[in-house]
Amino acid sequence: MKACIFDGRSVRLDPSHAEPAAAPGEVRVRVLLAGVCRTDLEIVKGYMGFTGVLGHEFVGVALEGRHAGRRVVGEINCVCGKCDLCAAGLPTHCRRRTVLGILGRDGAFAEQLILPEANLHAVPDSVPDRQAVFAELLAAAIQVGRQVEMRPGSKVIVLGDGRLGQLVAQVLAASGLVPRVVGKAKAKLAILEAMGIDAVHADAVRPAKDADVVVECTGTAAGLGMALAFVRPRGTVVLKSTVADTAGLNLAPIVIDEISVVGSRCGPMADAVAMLARGQIQTEPLVSAEYPLDRAPEAIEAAARPDSIKVLIRP
Amino acid sequence: MKACIFDGRSVRLDPSHAEPAAAPGEVRVRVLLAGVCRTDLEIVKGYMGFTGVLGHEFVGVALEGRHAGRRVVGEINCVCGKCDLCAAGLPTHCRRRTVLGILGRDGAFAEQLILPEANLHAVPDSVPDRQAVFAELLAAAIQVGRQVEMRPGSKVIVLGDGRLGQLVAQVLAASGLVPRVVGKAKAKLAILEAMGIDAVHADAVRPAKDADVVVECTGTAAGLGMALAFVRPRGTVVLKSTVADTAGLNLAPIVIDEISVVGSRCGPMADAVAMLARGQIQTEPLVSAEYPLDRAPEAIEAAARPDSIKVLIRP
Numbered sequence: 001m002k003a004c005i006f007d008g009r010s011v012r013l014d015p016s017h018a019e020p021a022a023a024p025g026e027v028r029v030r031v032l033l034a035g036v037c038r039t040d041l042e043i044v045k046g047y048m049g050f051t052g053v054l055g056h057e058f059v060g061v062a063l064e065g066r067h068a069g070r071r072v073v074g075e076i077n078c079v080c081g082k083c084d085l086c087a088a089g090l091p092t093h094c095r096r097r098t099v100l101g102i103l104g105r106d107g108a109f110a111e112q113l114i115l116p117e118a119n120l121h122a123v124p125d126s127v128p129d130r131q132a133v134f135a136e137l138l139a140a141a142i143q144v145g146r147q148v149e150m151r152p153g154s155k156v157i158v159l160g161d162g163r164l165g166q167l168v169a170q171v172l173a174a175s176g177l178v179p180r181v182v183g184k185a186k187a188k189l190a191i192l193e194a195m196g197i198d199a200v201h202a203d204a205v206r207p208a209k210d211a212d213v214v215v216e217c218t219g220t221a222a223g224l225g226m227a228l229a230f231v232r233p234r235g236t237v238v239l240k241s242t243v244a245d246t247a248g249l250n251l252a253p254i255v256i257d258e259i260s261v262v263g264s265r266c267g268p269m270a271d272a273v274a275m276l277a278r279g280q281i282q283t284e285p286l287v288s289a290e291y292p293l294d295r296a297p298e299a300i301e302a303a304a305r306p307d308s309i310k311v312l313i314r315p
Numbered sequence: 316m317k318a319c320i321f322d323g324r325s326v327r328l329d330p331s332h333a334e335p336a337a338a339p340g341e342v343r344v345r346v347l348l349a350g351v352c353r354t355d356l357e358i359v360k361g362y363m364g365f366t367g368v369l370g371h372e373f374v375g376v377a378l379e380g381r382h383a384g385r386r387v388v389g390e391i392n393c394v395c396g397k398c399d400l401c402a403a404g405l406p407t408h409c410r411r412r413t414v415l416g417i418l419g420r421d422g423a424f425a426e427q428l429i430l431p432e433a434n435l436h437a438v439p440d441s442v443p444d445r446q447a448v449f450a451e452l453l454a455a456a457i458q459v460g461r462q463v464e465m466r467p468g469s470k471v472i473v474l475g476d477g478r479l480g481q482l483v484a485q486v487l488a489a490s491g492l493v494p495r496v497v498g499k500a501k502a503k504l505a506i507l508e509a510m511g512i513d514a515v516h517a518d519a520v521r522p523a524k525d526a527d528v529v530v531e532c533t534g535t536a537a538g539l540g541m542a543l544a545f546v547r548p549r550g551t552v553v554l555k556s557t558v559a560d561t562a563g564l565n566l567a568p569i570v571i572d573e574i575s576v577v578g579s580r581c582g583p584m585a586d587a588v589a590m591l592a593r594g595q596i597q598t599e600p601l602v603s604a605e606y607p608l609d610r611a612p613e614a615i616e617a618a619a620r621p622d623s624i625k626v627l628i629r630p
């Protein structure tokens with residue numbers, strides 16, 4: 001089958017990649033549409049030391065098992081169910097986990113992928129592929145509200161107007177909060193404004209240490225420093241960007257202002273599918289381009305450009 | 316009066332410093348004993364841009380007001396009572412605060428100091444000076460348990476065997492928890508062991524990402540990285556070290572393991588005095604040396620040496 005792989009040095013299309021075989025409990029999924037995520041961009045720079053088929057955002061058709069023939073999205077963490085963290089109800093942190101397209105498991109930029117049957121969620125017919133493919137990212141956005149208490153009237157700032165910041169802002173707004181997005185791309189801010197979400201350019205706002213919660217979705221190391229300038233003493237920063245390079249970052253405000261920095265990764269995918277089915281999330285304005293799988297390496301390059309939001313790949 | 320001052324470049328004794336005058340609501344305190352804190356060591360390196368009389372840990376005798384003639388310790392944050400943070404019940408974060416010996420207010424390494432009367436706490440006669448002088452640091456140690464929920468059976472690691480780590484471990488043990496201290500100085504670990512507290516050398520323990528809570532008291536930038544190696548996914552790191560230089564620090568585990576990093580600074584001083592009065596905290600093993608005020612600059616140098624724990628200054 002065709003697959004887009006990273007060999008540790010470069011990204012390329014493998015036109016005759018071996019078709020994956022499902023282990024017991026696993027099923028094959030024919031990929032209908034996949035999305036390029038920031039994590040993919042980090043992986044092709046060497047992050048995680050991953051090699052293999054890239055990609056973890058997808059919608060597909062289950063080829064076997066109880067969902068056979070139906071459209072599905074899937075949880076990307078494949079877990080042992082036995083370690084201390086699985087036993088403690090934290091399966092996404094399973095010590096022996098593999099992660100689709102990220103850790104020890106081939107991913108979604110291919111004609112087929114393999115996941116445990118338990119990881120799959122059926123997609124209602126009312127949700128088109130170009131919405132369903134956002135389920136994994138939307139789940140990560142929903143997770144913010146699960147980890148941090150926010151109340152009507154809470155002053156919430158979302159830093160970053162990219163794919164994740166856009167969805168976090170939509171989720172918060174859907175829950176009755178009034179978030180303000182601080183970004184750097186006029187076109188992306190305009191998308192938010194068109195939805196009635198307060199969106200301002202970073203150059204036009206002065207951080208005043210007065211936000212109850214700052215959700216950091218910049219994807220950059222500098223984002224945490226910026227968040228610490230916006231959050232009030234004893235406030236909370238939800239950190240979404242995996243920051244490996246902290247050079248120049250001053251973390252003293254965490255202690256001086258007694259800030260809580262809460263790391264946040266994956267989220268509840270069933271809830272993401274439900275929000276999409278209820279029509280609560282607009283995804284179409286976020287699609288920058290769609291590439292055929294043959295041109296997947298080009299799609300990944302396009303996703304890295306500052307003006308792109310979500311780039312899709314169709315096998 | 317005599318006072319030990321930092322002029323922005325060097326520390327020196329000023330034998331004829333002007334006696335401070337109390338503003339309305341403030342009282343003069345004759346200092347009986349003061350303690351050198353890590354923050355003092357940072358200040359003399361230029362941290363906070365502070366100049367003036369150093370020192371914020373003290374026990375003294377109130378010279379006027381309702382505590383006149385009695386021994387007192389004092390909250391170091393002097394607040395406006397009117398700003399949004401004071402109004403929100405966060406006076407220690409007052410936007411217009413001055414801080415004794417740290418921010419816009421002369422400190423305790425002097426014959427006299429000035430504090431708002433409301434900041435003072437009377438010290439029971441049963442608590443000797445050499446215990447009472449620990450009240451401010453002990454309050455900071457007590458604060459850990461106020462910010463993070465810990466339960467019997469929680470696996471709690473204290474990183475750092477210095478003055479703060481020692482007190483945090485004692486406070487946690489007094490509350491019925493069984494903390495493990497990971498340190499680097501055999502003599503300091505021995506003090507903890509003599510109190511029945513589990514204390515191990517950092518070289519003898521392999522971080523296994525399995526602690527529910529890690530209290531970071533190393534006073535170094537590397538401490539946060541070390542804490543992230545010890546804490547379990549979805550666990551909590553209480554950050555006590557004001558880290559300004561983060562070069563080489565990898566914060567990716569915060570997001571990947573969904574860690575909460577909670578900054579923690581000052582604490583409830585009345586509770587600290589009460590713990591001392593109840594005899595729950597041993598401070599004598601922590602006193603490395605006592606210097607007369609005349610030799611305060613030398614005391615500050617001594618406090619910076621790796622083998623010292625708490626160095627005291629007696630006017």
